Amino acid sequence: MEIILIGFMASGKTTISQLLGQKLALPVHDLDDEIEARSKLRIPQIFRQYGEPYFRDLEADTLAATIHLPGILATGGGTPLRVRNRQAIRASGAKIILLQAAAGKIYRRLQKRSNRPLATGLSVQAVADLQANRSAAYEECADITINTGELTVQQTIERIITEL
Numbered sequence: 590m591e592i593i594l595i596g597f598m599a600s601g602k603t604t605i606s607q608l609l610g611q612k613l614a615l616p617v618h619d620l621d622d623e624i625e626a627r628s629k630l631r632i633p634q635i636f637r638q639y640g641e642p643y644f645r646d647l648e649a650d651t652l653a654a655t656i657h658l659p660g661i662l663a664t665g666g667g668t669p670l671r672v673r674n675r676q677a678i679r680a681s682g683a684k685i686i687l688l689q690a691a692a693g694k695i696y697r698r699l700q701k702r703s704n705r706p707l708a709t710g711l712s713v714q715a716v717a718d719l720q721a722n723r724s725a726a727y728e729e730c731a732d733i734t735i736n737t738g739e740l741t742v743q744q745t746i747e748r749i750i751t752e753l
């Protein structure tokens with residue numbers, strides 16, 4: 590990969606990766622989509638039937654199989670949690686971009702989508718707590734951190750391109 594996007598659920602990884610791919614004329618991969626394609630199961634179904642540890646194994650295997658492809662990769666919000674994944678991300682040579690957004694904003698975005706098993710019933714405080722738990726793992730990987738709070742999608746893309 591040339592570029593890997595990391596960050597919390599609903600931080601904009603998928604949207605930004607698609608637009609960045611168009612702008613830079615690079616192929617775009619989404620790790621959750623790859624996991625679903627490989628397992629022939631939807632993410633909520635994987636969590637429900639097999640549990641989170643099984644999902645994390647699938648995620649790590651899919652990351653290892655995908656990371657050498659050319660282009661841009663949007664990871665899942667939990668991908669950097671495993672040491673092995675952080676090492677693979679760091680060793681890939683890609684520019685690693687961390688997208689950040691405030692808990693309140695993430696919370697509101699999470700209300701709109703239902704394909705995230707770990708997001709169901711999360712309060713704003715629970716989002717903030719989970720962000721705090723994960724921030725060290727994210728920051729360990731990141732080359733560039735973009736706080737998307739005050740930025741439009743277009744401005745986020747421009748900021749990334751300037752910082753690449």
Ligand code: S3P
Nearest residue numbers: 597598599621665666667705706
């Ligand atoms: C997860 C984030 C999801 C998906 C899975 C677990 C997480 O990806 O991989 O539901 O642990 O934060 P998104 O960040 O694209 O929602």
